[in-house]
Structures are given as structure tokens and as C-alpha cells.
Amino acid sequence: MAILDATNELLHAHGLEQLSIEAVAARAGVGKQTIYRWWPNRAVLVADALLERDDLGPAAPADTGDVFADLGRWAGHLAASLGSPRGAATLRMLTAAATDDEETSRRLHEKFSGPLQEQANARLAAASDLPATAAQRRNAVDAIIGFMVFRVLAHQQLTRRGATEMARSVLRGLQAG
Amino acid sequence: MAILDATNELLHAHGLEQLSIEAVAARAGVGKQTIYRWWPNRAVLVADALLERDDLGPAAPADTGDVFADLGRWAGHLAASLGSPRGAATLRMLTAAATDDEETSRRLHEKFSGPLQEQANARLAAASDLPATAAQRRNAVDAIIGFMVFRVLAHQQLTRRGATEMARSVLRGLQAG
DNA sequence: CACCAAACGAGACGCTGCGTCTCGTTTGGT
DNA sequence: ACCAAACGAGACGCAGCGTCTCGTTTGGTG
Structure with a gap:
């Protein structure tokens, strides 16, 4: 749809604040x-326009037998995507759009964080050496995602390496529990 | 200032979207x-109005000698504050205000997350049995805070118990590293 | 006390963008 | 060939913006 393309262009050109329906129409x-x-x-x-170009979010983590390596790499890819200037801008604008409207917030998290949760959770559940409950796994994944979202929203640095190490550390906590 | 009080009242009565400068003035x-x-x-x-009533954020964690218990309790208090209807609404509105303007974002995180980081980090650094680098400590605290922020923004449940367990798990990962 | 400049309450002003509403014009299915 | 639904265009009244004057307090200085 030409409307979604125009919205995307205007969003990345002038920001969410400046975006008017009239400008999009024109x-x-x-x-x-x-x-x-x-x-x-x-x-x-x-939300529709930004989610249409769904270059956020990595592919599902591989299963090499080493959960820590697999999810570390997965987190690294996610951090590289969200930490890039364009990815960070997109995430911030999505967040702002979501705080405007609760319905939008639900749809957004269903389409963005939902798949991420599912990907990571499936890999976690397949790791027989991690004796974690479903709730604990969900907590761990939300901590990993939340860490990155928080870093981006706070305009703090988010590196691939940092995210990888952080994810491994959180998973270690899961194992030690 | 009467202006900040009026802003607070209107924010919690009608939401950030509806807030107009004219209404605040009136x-x-x-x-x-x-x-x-x-x-x-x-x-x-x-941001000024919401931060004026700084009932967000708990007191600094105690030091009973058990880091896991201390920071677990601290995280639980923070979750209770941010998870309450009023706390969640405040956090969401602050987030929205911060995404509008980068300068505001910096000031907000300086005044909100900064002290939280400092509190938790100081307690962590005092734990001689946690062989973590400064960067690792910072990552862990950001994961704990990010977890809660993410849960609130996603309109997912955030309980005192869940946050406590999650914090302990993250710290266990720090110890196991 | 008398003075004065700075901040104030009030509100007029032009403007932008909102959301609704008609127009006459494609367009795709029957 | 027909028709109803969706379309581009834009007029409309309205809300709120940010700026600008008005007199009117008000607090510090001489």
C-alpha cells in the first residue's frame, strides 16, 4: 500500500512527532x-507501517546442542538489529505509538515480542540440561528482551557482544536455579 | 508549583494524549x-510533573549479608511500585514523553534509572562472593529493570513475587559466571 | 514609603492539523 | 452494460498551538 510506504518515509525523515495524516495523504x-x-x-x-518492514527480529535460534551459544548468538543478532540507528529509531517510534493506545500496544507485542518469546522459548524448552519451569523460561526471555528495549529507550549503548554476554549470564542463572 | 500539580491531575484523569497546555493553564x-x-x-x-511525585522507585536495598535476598526484596518492591495501576500509568506516560524528545529522555533516565542502577550496583559491589566485573553488574541490573519496564509497557502482569524470583535468577547467573 | 522592572493572568491572533462531510470519478464484479 | 463500493480531492468547523500584546501584582532597591 502506497499509504504505508509514505508513512514509513515520513516517519524516518521527520520523526513521529511531525507526522500528520494530511502529510501522509499528500x-x-x-x-x-x-x-x-x-x-x-x-x-x-x-504501527502498521513500521511493522510492514519487519526487518526487526532475527531468525529463530539454531540448535547446535549448546543452548548458551545458540541463544547468545540469537541475542547478539537481535541486539545488532535493535541497536542500529534505524532499528533503534523504529523501536522508539513503535514504543511511542504503543503508549498512545492500549489496543495498539497489544497488537504490537503480539507481532513483535510474541514471536521472539516463542523462538527463544522453544529453543530453551529443547535444552534438556536446563531444569527450568515454563514461567522461569518466560522470565528469562523477557529479561533478555527487556534489557535490550530498555537500553534502546534510554539511549544507552547496545552492542552485539554485550547482549550476547548478558543473555548467557541470564541463562546461567536459569541453570543454576 | 500549581502548574505541576494541575498537570499531574489532568494526566491521571484524562491521559497524556488529551493533555493540552491550554487545559493545564486553565x-x-x-x-x-x-x-x-x-x-x-x-x-x-x-516529565517534570510526573517526577515531582517521585513515589516511584524503592529505597536502597538493605545489606543483610545475603545479596540474593537483599536485591530480590528490592526488585520486589520496585515491581510492586511499577506494577500498581498508578505506577504503571506513570511509567508509560514517562516513556511516551521521553520518546518525544531525546533531551527529556536523558534527563528522565538520569533521574529515574540512574538512582536505581546506583542503588543496586552499590549493593552488588559490596557482595564479595560475586566475582563480577562492573560491566557485568551493570548488565544484570539493566536486565532486572528492563524486565519490569518491558512487562509494564507490554501490559503484561508484573508481580512482586515474579520480579523477586527473576532478579535472583539473574544474579545467580552472575555468580555462576 | 516610593519606585520599577520582572513576572504574572488574561485572552486575542493567525495558523496547522484534526475528523467529518460532500462532491464527481474510477474500478471490479455480476 | 450496469452498479455499488471505494476512491482523490478538498471544503468545513473546531481544537489547540505558540506568539503577541494588554493591564495588573509583586518583590527587591534606594
């Missing part, structure tokens, strides 16, 4: 009513 | 110019 060569027909508000439109 | 019995004289934009005003 850029997309579209009537305002067409936008309002398909999206109830700006937050939903922004 | 509620506070103040001219608009007075607000613009002291705050450059809405994000800064909102």
Missing part, C-alpha cells in the same frame, strides 16, 4: 478519507 | 505564557 497521493477508512487513528497507522 | 489558573516561559514543550512539562 505524499501518498491519496484522499484523507481513504486513510481514515482503513485506520482508526495515527498510532495504528504508524 | 486548571492551574495561570496564563499560557507562564507555562511557556518555564517549559519549552509538553514533554518536559510532563
